[in-house]
Amino acid sequence: MSSNKSRVSFSWLFKMAWRDGKASGRKLILFMASIVLGIAAVVSIQSFGENLKDNIGLQSKAMMGADFKIDLDQEPTEDVLSIIDSLGGAQAREIGFTSMAAFPGKDGTKLVQVRGIEGGFPFYGELETIPEEAAQTYQQEGGALVDVTVMTQLGLTTDDSIKVGEVILPISGALRSIPGSNSFFSSVAPPAVIPYRFIEESGLVQTGSRISYDYYFTAPSGTDLERLDEVLDPQLDRLEADLDTHTSTSERLGRRYDNFGKFLNLVAFVALLLGCVGIASAINIYIKGKLRAVAVLKCLGATKRQTFMIYLLQIAGMGFLGGIIGTIAGLILQQLFPLLLEDLLPVDIQMAFKPQIILLGVLLGIFMAVLFALVPLIGTLYISPLQALRVQTNGNKKKGKAELAVLGGIFLFILLFSYWLLQDWKYSLAFVFGIVVTFSILAGIARLFMKVTRDNFPTGWGFPARQSLQNLFRPQNQTLTLVLAIGVGTFLISTLYFTKDLLLAQASLEGQNNSPNMILLDVQAGQEKEVEQTIRDSGNPVLDDIPIVTMRVQSIDGRTVNQIREDSTSGINRWVLNHEFRVTYRDALSDSEVLTSGEWVPEVEEPDLIPISVSDNFVEDALVSLGDRISFNVQGVVMNTEVRSIRTVDWSQMQPNFTIVFPKGVLESAPQFRVITTKVPNEDASAALQQELVRLFPNISILDLRQIITVVEGLLNKIAWLINFMAFFSIITGIIVLLGAVRTSKFQRIKESVLLRTLGARSNQILKILALEYFYLGALGTLSGILLSLISSQLLAWLLFDTAFVPSIFPLLVLFPAITILVIFIGLTNSISVIKSPPLEVLRKESY
Amino acid sequence: MTKILNVHNLEKSYSSGSKQLTVLHDITFDVEEKETFAIVGPSGSGKTTLLGLCAGLDRPDTGSIELCGTELSSLSEDERAVLRNQKVGFVFQDFQLLPTLTALENVAVPLELQGAKDASEAAKVLLEKVGLGGRFDHYPSQLSGGEQQRVAVARAFSNRPSILFADEPTGNLDAETGERIIELLFNLNREAGTTLVIVTHDLDLAKMTQRILRLKGGKIMETNEQQ
Structure with missing residues (x-):
């Protein structure tokens, strides 16, 4: 033997990858589409986020109007x-x-x-x-x-x-x-x-x-604004003033939009992950179809590294191409975002192409394609050349270990990528955990369904119904892939829908029958009687007349606010020290409050130490607990108080809520103003009352909550629009995954359908079998997704929004039939050739 | 004459569920250079497994195989692949052309694996020799069964192998096409001076070889010398 080394060059591997890929192009289109959509989603959001940050930075002076x-x-x-x-x-x-x-x-x-x-x-x-x-x-x-x-x-x-x-x-x-x-x-x-x-x-x-x-x-050019801020801000802080430079303001603003961007990034990332499911399922079947060719190549003398490399290069090439197309699509798409978000953005955005984002898109395309294709690709390493001779060999234990390592890599990739997006390990782990749980539940449902169907197979059913049901659990079935793809897509869409509902429900006045919808601010002492009379004369009720006294914190547990400010180790939040508190006094808790600890003191008579009630967020920010002493400066008069009770406050309730509440008997004679609330039945009544009040009491400010709710709804609708836009990516990717899965399972179905045709099955019988199978899969996937989204929305309602969740019927009424019909449609249109062409022609065409 | 294949005390078994299934038992034989040799036997007798082992496609449980002067057990999987590429040719029952490659590309692959510069030219000559001069750019799905097998034969000879293994080369063809393929195979074999090992259950085909080895239940029943 001349040499035991293979003389194949890298270029030959490329050539083989190209030859094979060229002829398999049609089969890889969906695989590419999955990458393109996933990358487009990520690139568009990333690029938009970067541009927004840049524009905020560039326009920071114009936003403040000064240095x-x-x-x-x-x-x-x-x-x-x-x-x-x-x-x-x-x-x-x-x-x-x-x-x-x-x-x-x-x-x-x-x-x-x-x-x-x-x-x-x-x-x-x-x-x-x-x-x-x-x-x-x-x-x-x-x-x-x-x-x-x-x-x-x-x-x-x-x-x-x-x-x-x-x-x-x-x-x-x-x-x-x-x-x-x-x-x-x-x-x-x-x-x-x-x-x-x-x-x-x-x-x-x-x-x-x-x-x-x-x-x-x-400031003259060259002024070090950062230094100015460092020197003057502490001095001004002590005087209850604040210095803001245009750069610090824009940074703060940037950070605020950063969070919004992170949320969108996650939605895009989910679309990307869905694309990855598409990649994995498409490549799995693609490589399965190539294993015989790999065995033949090995018979002809190709080493396992060479055969592996041929397909690795092919897939990396597709990832590269998909990355480029996806990046271009993403860069085009991002131009739409400023139009969608016009009113929400602080600056006019000039879109620029960011080289780092372009690189990210292309590299991500290659990386994703290769990573998610590795599990099936590993199969090529362990395929025995004997398979070319139709000899079946035993499975390989090494293969199992390699697959486990790849799955570990995939998990790590998701974790690191989400960390990169969120910059927080806790959230990233929670996000990855959420994904793993979602995928596991869906996979569990699919497996359980297969088992239950197999164990309780309805033998008495007619032939098409039995045959289609059998397709769900026989070897090479697509139940798991399709339920995952359809389930994740539906889950995403309906969760986004439910979340939007939750947000709107929280802001809505509906159901809060006794809540005010008009709040009168700045009612001066002595005006309240006349104001209340005006309200009553207009036929509307006076719901609350709340006295308000403004005050500032003077000291906490004997330490003055200036001492606390100078103590760099103090964890007390700065707003507590600087804020002018609007405090009320009353003898009972309001509807939006719950006493969590301590004792509620309704009224006192000239005490040395005034027992007050504080909200739980104040406790966290001022680092106080029951028994702690706080002195307040009430317009020149110092009042010593003790925290006697702690309340939780539902700030979302549309009524005046308070951080600090005094008991009756202390503040009555302090300079104060009042907030009066009422509920007007309609817009006309609201306008009439407002005009009358403004005419009589020009100093009063009127908050018309109806108008605010309309603004909030408008804002939420705008955000929802954007979320829907991102969900659209998930839907399209879901359809691609679906198409891929249906097409890759097509050969199985075609072989069988042709056999049935040969045995005399009529077109409508074959159609019925296929339609039923896709109906089972579509219905199962969609229902699982909706069920999961109900659970996740309920959790969100409990844990995040603290509100009751009444699921809307929309997902069941619209999503369920729409997605199920879509699955059946895609399934049938892909199989129509079987019905239209003679059996032999179909077999010959499909066997290569 | 020099021995090109030397098989000694070969044993091979596979696990089937919890059972061990012995496929080949105590197989010993050899094949000389340029000899034509047939392995015959009923279905399940272990013919194809034996062919695979002789070509280094799998490892035996015990025993030794010396192919072209190299003990196969001393080689890694990749070294065996290289040996196959340099010394061995294959013809399969179901042609096993690479479906995404054209006829010409299929024939050129073994040469390209050797790093040959003129792979395409050599492949063209071979395809013309098997009568497929006008079909260079056709994909396997565009060829008939007989044509596909002719491409497979051309590919088998493309790397000028010392030994050619053919597994039921006419099994998937009608009688007339099968005869033409066999004629082609033997002619090329004679021209190139290649050793030919054929696995078949077609006794007429086996009789065309110089020696026949009969297998039954994984054991050698007899080895016949032909005239």
């Missing part, structure tokens, strides 16, 4: 003003608050965010107005810029005027956008910009009003 700002929610003290002076003085300042606005001569009032501006704000970005020049002229003219939506809604023009508190200003133009405006908040309280000098005249700056004071600065 940095100092903001506070009370009038600045001398100390704050001297810091502002030390920075060369602010280039612009603003006072903002929400208030009702009326429009003389027009019906209708509106809760608006009044922004009184002085100076050249914005220094970056622009005030977009109609007409354009209004942005420059409103200051000199002493006019107002009113949100464009309000203008349209109320039919306002520049000939109209706006009444804010006591001041009436002509409308200079419609405001399309202004830096620092959040689109969601703008939907609830749209902005109305007026010159700063009219704020005092409005008479709205008074006790209890939530007012923000902003001082805007530009």
